Amino acid sequence: MESSFLPWDLPSRWMGCDEGDYSHLFPLLRAQGYAQACPHMTHLTLASTSQIRAELLRNAGLEIETVAARVDEEAIKAALLAEDAKPRDIADALAEAKARKVAMKGTAGLVLGCDQVLEFDGRVISKCANSGDALELLREMRDKRHSLLSAAVIYEGDKPVWRHVGVARLMMRDASDAYLEDYIARNWESIRHSVGGYKLEEEGVRLMARVDGDYFTVLGLPLVELLSYLTLRGTLPK
Numbered sequence: 023m024e025s026s027f028l029p030w031d032l033p034s035r036w037m038g039c040d041e042g043d044y045s046h047l048f049p050l051l052r053a054q055g056y057a058q059a060c061p062h063m064t065h066l067t068l069a070s071t072s073q074i075r076a077e078l079l080r081n082a083g084l085e086i087e088t089v090a091a092r093v094d095e096e097a098i099k100a101a102l103l104a105e106d107a108k109p110r111d112i113a114d115a116l117a118e119a120k121a122r123k124v125a126m127k128g129t130a131g132l133v134l135g136c137d138q139v140l141e142f143d144g145r146v147i148s149k150c151a152n153s154g155d156a157l158e159l160l161r162e163m164r165d166k167r168h169s170l171l172s173a174a175v176i177y178e179g180d181k182p183v184w185r186h187v188g189v190a191r192l193m194m195r196d197a198s199d200a201y202l203e204d205y206i207a208r209n210w211e212s213i214r215h216s217v218g219g220y221k222l223e224e225e226g227v228r229l230m231a232r233v234d235g236d237y238f239t240v241l242g243l244p245l246v247e248l249l250s251y252l253t254l255r256g257t258l259p260k
């Protein structure tokens with residue numbers, strides 16, 4: 023049986039499947055490192071180092087590859103802020119920059135770039151550099167509202183084919199100084215890469231008085247909208 027996309031040296035023991043249907047082989051092939059040779063096997067390439075984004079996609083049953091985009095986010099953010107760009111546009115532009123960077127390397131199939139921006143008090147808040155800054159930020163944000171804007175952009179070839187910005191609005195409770203100090207001491211190692219200094223699925227939920235919006239958007243990925251698009255275009259079965 024000849025196949026156009028299976029690697030020529032595929033071990034013969036895997037060639038016993040029916041003509042054309044290899045889906046049950048995918049986990050085996052991926053385990054052997056064949057994914058890159060078979061772009062058909064992956065639903066998309068995630069241009070992100072975010073563990074939670076990869077986890078959410080894999081938990082939803084998607085076959086993904088992850089590639090770090092390595093764009094200079096701070097430079098892009100600074101240039102956009104200098105033009106008074108809105109937080110939504112900053113998140114979208116950063117997500118597109120990441121998707122484009124990886125897509126332009128010739129990555130086959132769909133490439134997903136993401137970015138999350140925290141808007142508080144009219145400002146765009148970046149990730150905290152250390153636990154002291156995180157404690158200071160939480161002291162500022164308690165008993166007040168903030169928004170999380172999670173942008174996603176998909177490239178196919180050299181063009182963007184889909185984009186979405188999910189928005190969640192959160193109200194932090196008026197936590198005590200003592201609690202915030204203990205919270206940071208307990209959680210800093212886990213939350214250091216999360217903008218806002220919390221993970222909603224962990225103890226960060228105890229910082230909140232109210233969460234309005236999509237849970238996945240808070241975690242950093244407008245997952246439901248993404249899956250709807252992939253299903254609509256036939257990448258995922260209807």
Ligand SMILES: Nc1nc2c(ncn2[C@@H]2O[C@H](COP(=O)(O)OP(=O)(O)OP(=O)(O)O)[C@@H](O)[C@H]2O)c(=O)[nH]1
Nearest residue numbers: 070071072074137138215216217221222240241242
């Ligand atoms: N687990 C978890 N992660 C969160 C939460 N809120 C924000 N984040 C993560 O905080 C990070 C925001 O920074 P980004 O610049 O968007 O992404 P990144 O992690 O730096 O990864 P890149 O896409 O490679 O830039 C993302 O990874 C979000 O998924 C949360 O509630 N839970």
